[in-house]
Structures are given as C-alpha cells and as structure tokens.
Amino acid sequence: MVKPDSFQAMCVRTLKESGARLTKPRLALIDCLANADSALSPKEIFQRTESLLEKSESIDTVTVYRILDRFAELGLVHRVAPHGDYIACSHLACESAPHIMTRCIQCQAAAEMHIPDDIIAPLLWFMRTQKKFEPKEHLFQLDGLCETCTLKNAAVL
Numbered sequence: 761m762v763k764p765d766s767f768q769a770m771c772v773r774t775l776k777e778s779g780a781r782l783t784k785p786r787l788a789l790i791d792c793l794a795n796a797d798s799a800l801s802p803k804e805i806f807q808r809t810e811s812l813l814e815k816s817e818s819i820d821t822v823t824v825y826r827i828l829d830r831f832a833e834l835g836l837v838h839r840v841a842p843h844g845d846y847i848a849c850s851h852l853a854c855e856s857a858p859h860i861m862t863r864c865i866q867c868q869a870a871a872e873m874h875i876p877d878d879i880i881a882p883l884l885w886f887m888r889t890q891k892k893f894e895p896k897e898h899l900f901q902l903d904g905l906c907e908t909c910t911l912k913n914a915a916v917l
C-alpha cells in the first residue's frame with residue numbers, strides 16, 4: 761500500500777498536476793528513488809530502474825537524465841553537490857522551507873533535514889536585509905562529518 765503522503769504518491773500527484781505522463785519507466789524510477797537509502801548517481805539510478813522494468817519497457821540513460829532534470833525542477837528530487845548524485849526529497853509534505861541537505865565529506869551520506877522556523881528565520885532575515893539576497897531554494901547544503909564518521913575517527917586516534 762502506498763501512503764497518501766509517501767514519496768511515490770506525492771510524485772504521482774505532482775507529475776499529474778504538471779501534465780506529465782505517468783509512464784512505466786517514470787514510475788519505476790520513482791520506486792527506485794523511494795527505496796534508495798542514500799543518494800545515487802544517475803548511472804546507479806539507470807541500472808536500478810532498468811532492473812525494475814520488463815524487457816519490453818526498456819529505458820536509456822538519456823531518458824533517465826531527462827526525467828531526473830524534470831523531477832529536480834519540480835522539487836521531487838535534489839542534486840547533492842559536488843558529485844551530482846540524486847536523492848528523493850524527504851520533505852515533500854512540508855510547507856515550511858527551507859531545509860538543509862547535509863553531506864558527509866567522508867562517507868558521502870546525505871540527508872535532508874528539517875530546521876525549525878525559529879532557527880532558520882534569523883538566517884533568512886539576515887540574508888534578506890543585511891546581505892540583500894533573497895533565498896529562494898527549497899534547501900541548501902552543508903558539508904561536514906556525520907556522527908558515524910566522527911565516532912569512527914575518534915576511535916582511530
């Protein structure tokens with residue numbers, strides 16, 4: 761059963777609203793992203809999506825790139841810098857924005873985190889009024905060390 765606020769359901773709704781057709785390759789790609797436990801490269805997404813499809817419904821890498829581009833435009837997926845891997849948006853149901861994408865520089869683990877409004881608001885205010893910059897994106901990225909890697913590094917020392 762697909763829950764109404766699941767990534768799959770939100771994707772289907774957004775695609776329908778944008779007038780996009782729900783082809784089997786697109787649905788397979790959505791499943792692939794929904795089940796991934798980390799950010800995936802377009803090549804990995806292509807391989808996993810292909811394995812979900814029957815022989816008669818093949819997909820090629822160009823199509824995968826095109827779908828990912830479109831999904832990113834619609835905010836369904838995010839590109840993680842600097843490798844350009846893709847991760848499913850895990851906050852599609854959130855009204856409040858923005859979120860922070862954390863990426864571990866050691867193990868590459870990426871996660872989209874919800875930041876409480878009272879923490880993010882002063883930063884947005886500062887950017888707007890002091891730096892004359894209007895943040896528009898759904899999220900921004902912070903690179904650093906995840907908890908697992910921090911503990912691992914401490915154990916080695």
Ligand SMILES: [Zn+2]
Nearest residue numbers: 849850851872
């Ligand atoms: Zn998101």
Ligand SMILES: [Zn+2]
Nearest residue numbers: 864867906909
């Ligand atoms: Zn890590």
Ligand SMILES: [Zn+2]
Nearest residue numbers: 851854859874
């Ligand atoms: Zn959120």
